[in-house]
Amino acid sequence: MNIPYTVEERPDTGLANGKLGIWLFLASEVMLFGALFSTYIILRVGATEWPHGELNIPLGAINTVILISSSVTMVMAWASLKMNEWGKHRLYLLATFVLAAVFLVNKYFEYSAHFATGEGPWHSTFLAIYFTMTGLHGLHILGGMIVMAYFLGPGAKLWKTNPDQFANRIEYTGLYWHFVDLVWIFLFPVLYLL
Amino acid sequence: MHTDPAAVRKSVRLYVTIGVSLLVFTAITVMANRLHFVVPIAITVAIIIACIKGSMVASVFMHLSHEKKWIYGALLLTIVFFIFLMCIPLFTIMDTIGTPVRATPIEHAGH
Amino acid sequence: MDKSATHHPTVAHPHVEHAHEELGFWRTYVFSVDHKWIGIQYAVTGLLFLLFGFTLMMLMRWQLAYPGRPIPLIGGLFGQDKAPGGIMLPEFYNQLGAMHGTIMVFMGVVPLAVGGFGNFVLPLQIGAPDMAFPKINMMSYWAYFLGGVTMLASFFMPGGAAQSGWTSYPPLSVINQGQQTMWLIGMMFLITSSLLGSLNFITTTVQLRAKGLSWMRLPFFVWAQFVTSFLLLLAFPPLEAAGILQLMDKVAGTSFFMPSGLVVSNRIVTSMTGIAQGSVASGGGNPLLWQHLFWFLAHPEVYVLILPAMGIVSEIIANNTRKPLWGYRALVYSLVFLGFMSFIVWAHHMFMTGMGTTMSAFFQTTTMIISIPSVVILTALLMSLVGASIRFTTPMLFALAFLPMFGIGGLTGLPLGLAPSDIHLHDTYYVIGHFHYVVAPGTIFALFGGVYYWFPKATGRKMNDLLGQLHFWGSLVAINLVFFPMFIEGLAGMNRRMYDGGAQFAHTKSVLYWNVVQGYAAWALGLFQLFFIVNFFMSIKWGKAVDRNPWEATTLEWAAPSPPPHGNFLTEPIAYRAPYEYSVPGAAKDFTPQFEPERA
Numbered sequence: 001m002n003i004p005y006t007v008e009e010r011p012d013t014g015l016a017n018g019k020l021g022i023w024l025f026l027a028s029e030v031m032l033f034g035a036l037f038s039t040y041i042i043l044r045v046g047a048t049e050w051p052h053g054e055l056n057i058p059l060g061a062i063n064t065v066i067l068i069s070s071s072v073t074m075v076m077a078w079a080s081l082k083m084n085e086w087g088k089h090r091l092y093l094l095a096t097f098v099l100a101a102v103f104l105v106n107k108y109f110e111y112s113a114h115f116a117t118g119e120g121p122w123h124s125t126f127l128a129i130y131f132t133m134t135g136l137h138g139l140h141i142l143g144g145m146i147v148m149a150y151f152l153g154p155g156a157k158l159w160k161t162n163p164d165q166f167a168n169r170i171e172y173t174g175l176y177w178h179f180v181d182l183v184w185i186f187l188f189p190v191l192y193l194l
Numbered sequence: 195m196h197t198d199p200a201a202v203r204k205s206v207r208l209y210v211t212i213g214v215s216l217l218v219f220t221a222i223t224v225m226a227n228r229l230h231f232v233v234p235i236a237i238t239v240a241i242i243i244a245c246i247k248g249s250m251v252a253s254v255f256m257h258l259s260h261e262k263k264w265i266y267g268a269l270l271l272t273i274v275f276f277i278f279l280m281c282i283p284l285f286t287i288m289d290t291i292g293t294p295v296r297a298t299p300i301e302h303a304g305h
Numbered sequence: 306m307d308k309s310a311t312h313h314p315t316v317a318h319p320h321v322e323h324a325h326e327e328l329g330f331w332r333t334y335v336f337s338v339d340h341k342w343i344g345i346q347y348a349v350t351g352l353l354f355l356l357f358g359f360t361l362m363m364l365m366r367w368q369l370a371y372p373g374r375p376i377p378l379i380g381g382l383f384g385q386d387k388a389p390g391g392i393m394l395p396e397f398y399n400q401l402g403a404m405h406g407t408i409m410v411f412m413g414v415v416p417l418a419v420g421g422f423g424n425f426v427l428p429l430q431i432g433a434p435d436m437a438f439p440k441i442n443m444m445s446y447w448a449y450f451l452g453g454v455t456m457l458a459s460f461f462m463p464g465g466a467a468q469s470g471w472t473s474y475p476p477l478s479v480i481n482q483g484q485q486t487m488w489l490i491g492m493m494f495l496i497t498s499s500l501l502g503s504l505n506f507i508t509t510t511v512q513l514r515a516k517g518l519s520w521m522r523l524p525f526f527v528w529a530q531f532v533t534s535f536l537l538l539l540a541f542p543p544l545e546a547a548g549i550l551q552l553m554d555k556v557a558g559t560s561f562f563m564p565s566g567l568v569v570s571n572r573i574v575t576s577m578t579g580i581a582q583g584s585v586a587s588g589g590g591n592p593l594l595w596q597h598l599f600w601f602l603a604h605p606e607v608y609v610l611i612l613p614a615m616g617i618v619s620e621i622i623a624n625n626t627r628k629p630l631w632g633y634r635a636l637v638y639s640l641v642f643l644g645f646m647s648f649i650v651w652a653h654h655m656f657m658t659g660m661g662t663t664m665s666a667f668f669q670t671t672t673m674i675i676s677i678p679s680v681v682i683l684t685a686l687l688m689s690l691v692g693a694s695i696r697f698t699t700p701m702l703f704a705l706a707f708l709p710m711f712g713i714g715g716l717t718g719l720p721l722g723l724a725p726s727d728i729h730l731h732d733t734y735y736v737i738g739h740f741h742y743v744v745a746p747g748t749i750f751a752l753f754g755g756v757y758y759w760f761p762k763a764t765g766r767k768m769n770d771l772l773g774q775l776h777f778w779g780s781l782v783a784i785n786l787v788f789f790p791m792f793i794e795g796l797a798g799m800n801r802r803m804y805d806g807g808a809q810f811a812h813t814k815s816v817l818y819w820n821v822v823q824g825y826a827a828w829a830l831g832l833f834q835l836f837f838i839v840n841f842f843m844s845i846k847w848g849k850a851v852d853r854n855p856w857e858a859t860t861l862e863w864a865a866p867s868p869p870p871h872g873n874f875l876t877e878p879i880a881y882r883a884p885y886e887y888s889v890p891g892a893a894k895d896f897t898p899q900f901e902p903e904r905a
Binding site: 001002003004005010013015017018020021024025027028029030031032033034035036038039042043046047048120121122124125128129131132136 | 433434435436437438439441500503504505507508511512513538539540541542543545546547549550553557558559560561589590591594598601871872
């Protein structure tokens with residue numbers, strides 16, 4: 001038994017199933033992070049004072065650069081599949097994976113600097129929301145890395161049997177990855193700069 | 195497939211351009227922070243820049259500039275409810291009975 | 306909405322169709338990816354949780370009727386920390402209350418209504434071979450299962466289960482000694498489950514409708530599930546966020562919901578008590594934030610409970626009145642409007658939190674607006690009965706009872722939606738009576754009706770009618786005797802969540818005897834469920850065998866064999882007409898199925 005429209009698009013909607021599925025998933029993610037941003041605003045407005053300069057801006061800026069670059073490599077990984085350049089695809093996907101890992105390493109240095117001074121999430125509402133939001137974002141990075149590792153490893157076999165489906169899967173991974181990047185684009189100024 | 199190889203080849207240049215301009219905007223937002231605007235202006239500037247960057251990622255990398263109507267529909271619905279969600283802070287502090295939530299006004303911006 | 310008829314691709318599938326794959330026991334019955342089996346897994350698990358939640362309620366009713374008297378027979382089983390000498394401790398009562406609500410809503414009714422009926426019926430009704438993402442569907446069930454296990458396990462852990470009501474309001478939920486952490490982790494699993502389920506339902510409905518099945522030809526049940534899925538998809542994440550924040554308050558010593566300078570029992574509490582952190586937690590949080598985020602989910606959740614029930618009832622009513630549904634389009638538009646509005650009424654649960662009049666006015670206005678589409682739906686269903694020669698089958702009895710029961714539940718909600726009367730009624734048994742009328746004799750009756758109605762499709766056998774009638778009439782009388790007195794108690798001022806059922810207050814003395822009546826009624830209600838349980842298992846084996854369309858129904862699921870094989874349909878189903886073509890003038894029989902080709 002085959003499910004229709006897993007690869008090809010349904011004529012009247014113009015969509016394959018996975019495309020709609022991943023966008024619906026992202027829609028719910030928007031609501032998840034939206035609630036956290038909402039929380040941030042409430043805590044900040046209700047606070048008598050809000051700390052500034054507690055975070056390492058250069059490190060945060062570097063991480064922003066890393067994520068933006070990884071978004072470019074991710075979209076290139078998909079584009080090279082579309083242009084039928086398998087070697088380039090592997091390279092770009094691997095680059096995305098490595099950049100994601102570097103992002104997490106940076107995050108680890110940031111976190112450990114805070115914990116070294118005993119300033120964990122319990123220290124202030126600012127650090128509480130900082131750790132929660134970046135922690136959840138970090139989990140999303142980790143999730144993305146697991147998916148990429150799968151497509152670098154065993155998942156890559158699909159390219160041989162069904163290249164269209166494989167390209168679709170990389171596209172959906174990319175959509176997710178760009179969303180994670182998008183969240184960071186807002187997290188960075190909100191937490192580090194303001 | 196909605197994108198043939200030729201079209202993809204053309205858009206690769208666009209992806210790189212967008213990537214570079216994202217980096218430029220990142221630099222701008224960090225610079226703007228160095229200028230130490232008063233808090234409301236700083237927030238406005240930073241959020242505007244973030245929105246520009248966000249819409250670039252969404253429209254180009256996520257192909258939202260040309261998507262199918264079902265995806266637009268689902269996202270439109272999400273945005274409407276997202277706006278209600280962002281109203282929650284307003285709802286918790288505006289129009290309460292008794293004392294305001296904020297105990298003492300902030301004297302000056304910054305530490 | 307797209308009106309054009311839709312087409313399966315005419316090009317050949319890239320894969321060769323495997324004639325028949327033999328799957329082992331585990332892949333067939335445990336980790337199945339077949340939507341029908343997952344639906345049955347969901348339904349049976351959901352029914353078991355309903356039963357479990359019911360037994361928790363029976364313990365509570367004993368305590369309310371006879372405060373301080375040892376629980377008979379099983380009182381000794383609960384141990385010293387819950388019921389020493391069989392006498393229930395207040396903490397145990399609170400656990401029962403919190404877990405009764407949580408289990409009934411998140412692990413009983415929603416999984417049965419959405420996971421069970423949605424999974425089993427929706428792909429069949431739209432003529433699809435399966436859900437769009439079968440593996441995600443399986444993961445959805447197992448996430449639900451893990452959530453259920455986590456919740457159940459919390460009873461046996463130190464401190465017992467969560468004690469702060471199903472709403473888990475902080476600061477109480479953060480500082481009390483129950484396993485609130487387990488509750489939160491369990492909720493994460495359940496939220497994940499419903500997220501995976503809902504995106505699957507939406508994609509399936511949009512993408513896998515059969516040829517000819519345009520939007521206005523969809524059965525009303527499919528519409529109900531479709532709208533419900535959007536509610537689950539977009540309303541649950543804020544609760545997930547709130548759950549993460551509360552989890553941080555519990556385990557990481559943050560103060561998202563903990564205000565500064567909170568004093569409990571003459572001690573200043575800044576964060577969770579008991580766990581020493583590196584430094585004192587900061588304070589400065591906002592307890593109201595939880596309520597906003599919680600009700601941002603939980604009000605749409607109310608409609609998640611009721612919309613699938615309306616869908617089921619519509620199917621049964623159309624089938625047993627042998628008439629098309631009255632005002633199909635009005636029903637669909639009302640449903641969509643209802644779903645949309647349900648997102649902007651949430652603060653009517655919060656009139657008592659110090660909200661000013663402007664906010665109250667806004668939310669009571671939206672609340673009054675949302676009652677309009679509900680009334681439209683109820684009216685259309687009532688109008689469907691006019692002039693019909695009704696077949697009083699067991700599912701129809703439940704569907705018919707749903708209408709007045711949901712009517713009572715809905716109408717008693719109006720005074721709660723208006724701030725002035727809500728301030729009097731808030732937190733009394735009136736509220737309990739109101740929402741139980743919506744969910745218990747409302748939704749759960751509809752779900753029972755659905756079980757009787759689709760049982761032949763799932764098993765190829767009909768359930769026994771006599772036992773069904775006994776189940777129905779007994780339940781109807783008993784359930785009203787449980788819930789109607791709650792209005793009386795509530796109007797007299799009896800508070801909910803009282804461990805002694807209000808015995809300590811002078812002003813409720815005159816209504817206390819109702820607690821005893823409700824106790825007997827609850828036991829009777831339990832006994833009448835035995836008819837259902839016996840009927841259910843007996844009919845699987847010995848029920849009357851039926852062919853594919855025993856109810857002479859018109860929707861697509863009746864085109865498949867009973868029970869449908871893997872892949873559902875033997876030939877590709879095509880929808881030729883609207884879903885409820887009953888008693889078409891000039892037709893040979895009184896039903897013209899969607900899947901029956903037009904005669905030339």
